[in-house]
Amino acid sequence: MTTPLSQDLRRRIVRAVEKGSSIRQAAARYEVSPSAAVKLMRRLRETGSTKPDRVGGHLRPVLEPHQDLLRSLVEAKSGITLAEIQAELRTRGIVVQALSTIHLMLKRMDLTHKKTRTAKPAV
Structure with a gap:
């Protein structure tokens, strides 16, 4: 740099x-x-200044103000997909382009989970 x-x-x-x-x-x-x-x-x-602008820095996560909403969505429906969360956010006027944005925010909030698969019966 x-x-x-x-x-x-x-x-x-x-x-x-x-x-x-x-x-x-x-x-x-x-x-x-x-x-x-x-x-x-x-x-x-x-x-009016010749001083350089700030270099680098940290941007706040886009979904940080909506943590309570995300938490309620995840708790309301077990196994909810990222696409379903994205659609729900969109209906509430919150547009998130990338599913990874939602995933990272859920991870930051320690709300990650693995979907449970139904076991196939042994033959």
Whole structure:
């Protein structure tokens, strides 16, 4: 993963552009990619700051606010499938695209279970 440009280098690029250089000329002068310089100047225009945005971080699970609903669905019907949970969520206005999203949330909530199979009689 790349690291953000130093604040000093960011200020130099901005100063060069403000003195009349094109963004691409400033990028070449300070040996950064034209894309980095263009994004820096766009950020300056939009936010007024040259500070880099946060890198990485953790996104909260989409279904975290709906844990109580998930728990009640699983407890109400034993052996409910992920597709059935997805359909039930959709009827309540909660759209989940991937079944893995539901699976991971159930796992996080420690609600995973194996379906019981009916044993075939021995012949």
